[in-house]
Amino acid sequence: MNPDAIDALKPADTDMQQECIELILHAGSAHAAFVRAIEQAHHHNFAHAHSLMDEGQRELVLASTAQTKILASNAWRTAHIDLISVHAQDHLMMAKGLESQAKELVNIYEMLSSAGILREESA
Numbered sequence: 001m002n003p004d005a006i007d008a009l010k011p012a013d014t015d016m017q018q019e020c021i022e023l024i025l026h027a028g029s030a031h032a033a034f035v036r037a038i039e040q041a042h043h044h045n046f047a048h049a050h051s052l053m054d055e056g057q058r059e060l061v062l063a064s065t066a067q068t069k070i071l072a073s074n075a076w077r078t079a080h081i082d083l084i085s086v087h088a089q090d091h092l093m094m095a096k097g098l099e100s101q102a103k104e105l106v107n108i109y110e111m112l113s114s115a116g117i118l119r120e121e122s123a
Contacts, residue, residue, distance in 0.1 A: 027091035030059035
């Protein structure tokens with residue numbers, strides 16, 4: 001068997017795997033916070049919505065820090081692209097994309113509520 005093919009079958013660097021898991025964890029937490037912020041704004045809980053946006057942004061910073069460690073590591077230069085690193089990058093990009101949408105939706109809900117256009121739903 002070709003030595004390069006054998007190297008490709010070896011597990012990825014465990015430090016890189018750990019950073020990928022950190023990236024997935026924090027990006028997923030950011031995504032969840034942004035979804036909850038939209039839900040809270042929909043229910044006119046704007047202070048809580050803004051708090052959740054802040055939480056999501058803090059989680060994105062932690063995810064971006066993990067990404068920077070992955071990109072800066074020597075392991076990244078020599079490692080093959082594996083499923084966990086692709087999955088981690090996908091989580092980060094989804095969270096970053098949702099961040100701007102959530103921010104805009106929270107602001108729109110708040111403006112509509114202030115203008116009296118959006119009314120609270122009766123339970």
